[in-house]
Amino acid sequence: MLQQLDLTNNKISGNIPNEIGALTKLQSLDMSVNNLSGNIPKEISALTNLQALGMSSNDFSGYMPREIGNLTVLQTLYLSTNKLSGPIPSTFWHQSGLVDLALGSNNLSGEIPPSICNLRSLQVLYLSDNNLEGSIPDCMGNLSTSLVILPLNENKLSGLIPSSTFTKGCSLQSINLDGNKLEGTLPQTLVNCQDLQAINIGDNEIRDVFPVWMETLPLLRIYILRLNKFDGAILGSSNTENPFPKLQVLDVSHNVFVGSLPDRYFKHFRGMIDSKENYTDDEENLFVESISLILTLKGLDQLLERLLTTFTIINLYNHLLEGQIPQSNQLSTFGNESYMGNAGLCGFPLTRKCDRSDEKPSLQQEDDGESGFVNGFGWQPVVLGYGCGFIIGVFMGCGIIHYERPRWLLKFIFG
Known part of the structure; x- marks a missing residue:
């Protein structure tokens, strides 16, 4: 008659015994954060009353059993951070009540099965850090009014980002597509996702101009376009009175943007100017619990696992910016390493002087004309x-x- 079994955060090792299938009254089974190994037994499909199944952070290997599709009342399925391989089973159409599906950090391969689109109650679809290939299914738009968190990063997904994914009434808060092979443009239907707080499409093959239309999203806090093929001017024509009102992180590094810096944006980044603007109830904010991003800081890629309400950054690394650095109390506090990747900059706090006549970089250095002072090599x-x-x-x-x-x-x- 056992209904709940919680074995989390122990040092249990070995295989799951096949006799687990005899606990037919179980509603919740959680074995996460242990040293369990071997295959997930097919006998688990006998637990037809199971609503929550947690097996994350173990050493399970082999294929995901198709029989998991028989758990028709399942609401949460956590199998992330294991060594599971093979394709994602296409037997999800029976689990219409599934809310959370976490399969990230495994060795899963193949394509994302279209049967996932039948999970009309799904809020979290965590498939990142796998070897998934193919395109994002067009039918993902079926989930747009329920799905809140969509991490598909660090896979081998290719093709276009389907515009049909972001329909009217879209409830997405966080989209992470970093580290794939996606191409084309960023679909403008993203403006339908008015609750969007973070979008990361870094390290792909997106070729587009700067998506000015994203500035109207009222809650956007993280906006990452790094390592793509965006070009043109960052600032386009717009009548938005208060663009990007909540933005804390803007990373457009490793692209080919040209033209002047968008001072209009810098003047209106309220989320950076006043950290109180970003206050949220972190204890109940699903977005804050799930966010992780890679930022290029001082020339090094660093993983940020949690976004603090006071954290703000503008990343313009590796763009051939040029001219004199504006003399202000803020910019003067950063060292040479903060301006790496933009060899055309000059003036304090850099050791490279500017030519006063046209404020363009000069190779004449302070106290010495040696070229060793170029690019931040100081005295x-x-x-x-x-x-x-x-x-x-x-x-x-x-x-x-x-x-x-x-x-x-x-x-x-x-x-």
Whole structure:
């Protein structure tokens, strides 16, 4: 008559016994965060009263059993962070009440089965960090009014981002497509997702101009376009009075944008200017619990696993920005490494001076014309090198004189 069994956060190892199928009254079974291994037994399909099944963070391997589709009253299925392989079973059409489906961080392959589109109650579809191929199913639009979190990042998905995914009444809060092979343009139907707080399409093959139309989204906090083929000017014509009102993270690095920086945006980034603008009830915010992103900070890719309400960043790395850095209290506090990838910049706080006549970069450096100062190589390493060389030379000279070996030294040098 057992209805709930919770074995989470232990050190249980070995296989799940086939006798698990005898617990036919079970409604909740959670074995997450253990050392369990082997295949998921087919006998688990006998637990027809099961509403929640958790097996995440173990060492399960092999294929996902198709018999999981027989669990018709299942609401949550957590199998992420294992070693499962093979395709995702196409037997999900029986589980119309499924709310959370987490299969991320496995070795799953093949395509995303269209049967997932039958899960009309689905709120979280976590498929990231696998080897999934093919395109995003066009039928994903069937889930747009229920789906809240959609992480598909770090796979091998290709083709276009289907515009039909974002229909009117879209309830999506977070979309992560980073690290795939998607191409084409960013669909403008995304404006239907008025609750969208984060979108990450970094490290793909998207070719488009800067999506100015995204500035109307009232809750957008993370906007990542890095490592794509966006071009043209960042700032387009728009009549939006308060663009990107909640934005905290803007990463457009590693693209080919041209033209002037969008000062109109910088002046209206209320989410960056006043951190109180971003206050949310984090305890009940599904978006904050699920967000993770990779940012290029000081030339290094770093994983940010949680977005703090006070965290703000504008990333323009590797864009041939040029000219004098504006003299302000804020920009003057950053060192050379904060301006990496933009060799045309000059002026304080960089060691590269600007030509006063046209404010373009000059190769003439402070106190010295050596090209070693270019690209942030400052005077401190040079002084240190000269100082060490001087001290070593003095000691060598004293040793030579003390041991009366100047003739030997001259013979060694000049033969």
